[in-house]
Amino acid sequence: MQTYRPDRVVVESGSEDSVIFDNLRSALPDVPFVTVPDPQRYWTERDGAADPISRGKRDLLLMRHKGRFLKACPGSDGQVCCNYFIINFASNCPMDCSYCYLQDYLAENPALKVFSNVDDLLAETRDLLAKHRGFLFRIGTGEITDSLALEPLIGFAAATVPFFAEQPNALLELKTKSDHVDGLLGLDPKDRVVVSWSMNPQAVIDADEGLTASLEERLDAAWRCQQAGYKLGFHFDPMVEYPGWEEDYRDLLHRIFTRLDHRRMAWTSMGVLRTTPSLKRVMRRRFPATRILSGEQVPCLDGKMRYFQPLRVAMYRKMRHWIRDAAPLVPIYLCMETREVWDRVFGYFPSCGKELGNELVGTV
Numbered sequence: 140m141q142t143y144r145p146d147r148v149v150v151e152s153g154s155e156d157s158v159i160f161d162n163l164r165s166a167l168p169d170v171p172f173v174t175v176p177d178p179q180r181y182w183t184e185r186d187g188a189a190d191p192i193s194r195g196k197r198d199l200l201l202m203r204h205k206g207r208f209l210k211a212c213p214g215s216d217g218q219v220c221c222n223y224f225i226i227n228f229a230s231n232c233p234m235d236c237s238y239c240y241l242q243d244y245l246a247e248n249p250a251l252k253v254f255s256n257v258d259d260l261l262a263e264t265r266d267l268l269a270k271h272r273g274f275l276f277r278i279g280t281g282e283i284t285d286s287l288a289l290e291p292l293i294g295f296a297a298a299t300v301p302f303f304a305e306q307p308n309a310l311l312e313l314k315t316k317s318d319h320v321d322g323l324l325g326l327d328p329k330d331r332v333v334v335s336w337s338m339n340p341q342a343v344i345d346a347d348e349g350l351t352a353s354l355e356e357r358l359d360a361a362w363r364c365q366q367a368g369y370k371l372g373f374h375f376d377p378m379v380e381y382p383g384w385e386e387d388y389r390d391l392l393h394r395i396f397t398r399l400d401h402r403r404m405a406w407t408s409m410g411v412l413r414t415t416p417s418l419k420r421v422m423r424r425r426f427p428a429t430r431i432l433s434g435e436q437v438p439c440l441d442g443k444m445r446y447f448q449p450l451r452v453a454m455y456r457k458m459r460h461w462i463r464d465a466a467p468l469v470p471i472y473l474c475m476e477t478r479e480v481w482d483r484v485f486g487y488f489p490s491c492g493k494e495l496g497n498e499l500v501g502t503v
C-alpha cells in the first residue's frame with residue numbers, strides 16, 4: 140500500500156525538539172511544515188470544506204497532548220469487557236473505511252493529529268505499570284487511530300516496542316489495517332508485543348476499506364512480523380453479512396491459517412458490524428455507494444445497532460467452528476457482545492472482564 144502523504148504538517152511551537160518531528164522531517168522532505176502556537180486553532184480557522192472528515196485527513200498536526208495518555212477502554216454498556224487499556228498517541232486516521240466510527244466520534248474534531256510528547260507517554264505508562272505489578276495490562280494504541288498507518292512517517296511504534304519489551308506486566312498490541320511493519324522488524328519484542336490485523340475478505344476491503352492494505356499485503360506483513368518474533372492477533376471485526384459471506388470468510392481463514400503458524404498467534408476476536416443512527420447518516424453522505432448498510436440492524440442496549448441476535452450467533456458459531464478446525468488452541472473472544480451471545484456461541488461467558496483479560500494475557 141502507499142504511504143500516506145499529508146498536504147502540510149502543522150507543528151505546535153516547541154514540538155520541533157521531539158523525535159516524532161525529526162522522523163516527520165526526514166520522511167517528508169518536500170512537504171511544507173508550518174510552525175504555529177496553536178495547530179488546532181490554525182487548522183480550524185482555515186477554509187472550511189463540505190466534508191470536514193476528508194479535509195481532516197489532508198493535514199497532519201503535530202502537537203503536545205495535554206491530558207493523560209492512558210485510559211481503560213470504555214467498552215460498551217451491558218457487553219462483556221475484555222479489560223483492555225488504551226494509549227492515545229494520535230487521533231484520527233489517514234485511511235478511510237466507510238464504517239469507521241471515528242467519522243462520528245471525532246466529527247467535531249476531525250483533524251489528524253500526532254502527539255509529540257512521547258517521553259510523557261512513556262513516563263505515565265511506566266508509573267502505572269510500576270504501581271500495579273500484580274496486574275497484567277493488555278494495552279493497545281488503536282482506539283482512535285490505526286496503530287501503524289503513520290508508522291513510516293513518525294516511527295512511534297518503533298520507539299515504544301523496546302520500552303514494552305522490558306515491561307514484566309504489560310503486553311502491547313499494535314492493531315492495523317496497513318502493512319507498515321518495516322520499522323518493527325529489526326527490534327526484539329521479547330514476547331511483549333502483539334501485532335494484529337483487522338481482517339476482512341478482499342471483497343469487503345475493496346468496497347468499504349478505502350486506502351487500506353489489500354488482504355495479500357496484510358498477510359505478507361503478518362508473515363514478516365511472525366518471522367521477526369512477534370506474536371500475531373487477528374480481529375474479524377467488523378464482520379459483514381452479504382450473499383456469499385460464508386465462502387469469503389472461510390477462504391479468508393484458510394489463507395491466514397495456511398500461511399501463518401497458529402501456534403504463535405496470541406488471539407483472534409470477532410465482532411459484527413456496529414453502527415449508530417448518527418454514524419449511518421455520515422456513512423450515507425460520505426459513501427453513498429456502500430452496500431454495507433443494506434443488511435437489517437436492530438438497536439441494542441448499548442445504543443449501537445447490530446444484526447439481529449440469531450444472525451449474529453449463527454455467524455459467530457460458523458467462524459468459531461472454522462477457526463477451531465484450523466487452529467484448535469488459538470483463543471477466540473467476542474468484541475462488544477452480551478453474556479447471552481457469548482453463552483450461545485461458546486457455551487460459557489467470562490465472569491468478569493478481568494477473567495477474560497487474564498485468560499488472553501496468560502496465553503502469550
Ligand code: SF4
Nearest residue numbers: 232234235236239316
Ligand atoms: S483503518 Fe480503522 S481507524 Fe482507520 S479509517 Fe479504517 S476503521 Fe477507521
